[in-house]
Amino acid sequence: MHNLLHATVALGATKTPEAVQFWILAPLAVLAALGMLLVKKAVHSALLLAWIMITLAIFYIAEDALFLGIVQVVVYTGAVMMLFLFILMLVGVDSSDSLIENIRGQRGASFAAALGMAGLLTSLIGRALVGHSAVGLTSANSEGNVAGIAQLLFTQYVWAFEVVSALLITAALGAMVLAHTPKSHPSQRFLSTARFRGASLSTTAGLAASGVYARHNAVDVPALLPDGSPSQESISATLEARGDMMVSAPFEMQPQIEEEN
Amino acid sequence: MDLSYYLYLSAILFTIGAVGVAIRRNAIVVFMCVELMLNACNLAFVTFARFHGNLDGQVASFFTMVVAACEVVVGLAIIVTMYRSRRSASVDDASLLKR
Numbered sequence: 289m290h291n292l293l294h295a296t297v298a299l300g301a302t303k304t305p306e307a308v309q310f311w312i313l314a315p316l317a318v319l320a321a322l323g324m325l326l327v328k329k330a331v332h333s334a335l336l337l338a339w340i341m342i343t344l345a346i347f348y349i350a351e352d353a354l355f356l357g358i359v360q361v362v363v364y365t366g367a368v369m370m371l372f373l374f375i376l377m378l379v380g381v382d383s384s385d386s387l388i389e390n391i392r393g394q395r396g397a398s399f400a401a402a403l404g405m406a407g408l409l410t411s412l413i414g415r416a417l418v419g420h421s422a423v424g425l426t427s428a429n430s431e432g433n434v435a436g437i438a439q440l441l442f443t444q445y446v447w448a449f450e451v452v453s454a455l456l457i458t459a460a461l462g463a464m465v466l467a468h469t470p471k472s473h474p475s476q477r478f479l480s481t482a483r484f485r486g487a488s489l490s491t492t493a494g495l496a497a498s499g500v501y502a503r504h505n506a507v508d509v510p511a512l513l514p515d516g517s518p519s520q521e522s523i524s525a526t527l528e529a530r531g532d533m534m535v536s537a538p539f540e541m542q543p544q545i546e547e548e549n
Numbered sequence: 550m551d552l553s554y555y556l557y558l559s560a561i562l563f564t565i566g567a568v569g570v571a572i573r574r575n576a577i578v579v580f581m582c583v584e585l586m587l588n589a590c591n592l593a594f595v596t597f598a599r600f601h602g603n604l605d606g607q608v609a610s611f612f613t614m615v616v617a618a619c620e621v622v623v624g625l626a627i628i629v630t631m632y633r634s635r636r637s638a639s640v641d642d643a644s645l646l647k648r
Binding site: 306307310311314317318321322324325330333334337340341344347348351352353355356359360363364367368371372375376378379390394395398399401402405406409410413414417420422423424425427428429433436437440441445448452455456458459460462463466467469 | 550552554555556557558560561562563564565566567568569571572573575577578580581582584585588591592595596599601602603604605607610611612614615616617618619620621623625627628630632633638
């Protein structure tokens with residue numbers, strides 16, 4: 289009987305090394321979290337958050353959650369923090385906060401609300417745990433932590449697992465849609481198609497070049513169209529606006545009259 | 550050491566994250582504070598799993614991690630889109646709906 293009682297107590301309370309680890313790492317984590325609030329630059333916040341996440345991974349491993357500890361390192365400190373730093377580089381590393389309060393008294397109110405919430409949570413934790421003793425994971429982890437989690441995941445929680453996989457695909461698609469921007473320049477293919485689909489086919493082969501063929505080919509002389517009228521589109525709009533434009537009629541080829549007959 | 554100290558740490562981290570969401574202006578920092586809150590919840594889940602002696606809490610924590618990863622992907626895409634349209638990642642500048 290005494291042995292059994294002793295075993296329960298030993299499972300409920302943590303061993304000394306874990307306590308030492310906790311009392312070293314937990315204050316550091318809290319300090320890093322406070323630093324996250326107080327430092328000005330976003331990159332420093334990101335580094336402090338990475339430190340908190342690594343600390344939490346160590347705690348998970350200490351709490352018999354080996355799988356979660358490793359997933360924490362791989363997913364959070366590896367993927368998520370890398371993504372954060374990547375976006376910080378994209379948005380501008382030295383983008384720092386403005387310290388002007390837009391809503392008056394917002395900071396004081398937030399701190400007061402936070403104190404209230406901390407008090408509430410603390411009292412709730414204290415009240416929830418009173419009279420209960422911890423069981424410990426020795427029996428649940430008897431086949432290994434990964435095997436135990438896999439057994440739950442693929443039997444009891446298999447539906448949630450499938451839904452989460454659908455969520456992952458949806459999130460990836462959503463990110464692609466959000467990050468996609470239309471091309472700023474129309475492609476050559478689009479331009480050529482648009483030329484043929486226009487109201488008239490007269491400019492399909494391109495605009496007429498300036499100058500009257502064989503008589504004058506300066507850029508300030510409008511070209512003559514087959515019907516003899518000058519084409520305004522053949523010279524630059526700037527020249528036309530400046531008035532630096534010649535009349536093309538004098539350079540027009542006159543039909544030669546046979547004088548001998 | 551009692552297991553409840555982990556829960557107290559989790560509560561403290563959660564509160565600090567909530568304060569960060571309330572007072573910081575940079576959208577990315579706000580987002581990181583949300584991540585801190587999610588991590589604090591995970592610590593509570595893992596501790597409760599150990600407290601009750603079954604692995605359901607760890608499975609819940611695992612799902613939280615997956616959902617947090619999705620949230621980061623979509624949220625950061627939204628921040629990038631916001632930055633592209635108004636050249637700023639400050640939450641104060643996203644006030645188009647105010648007036």
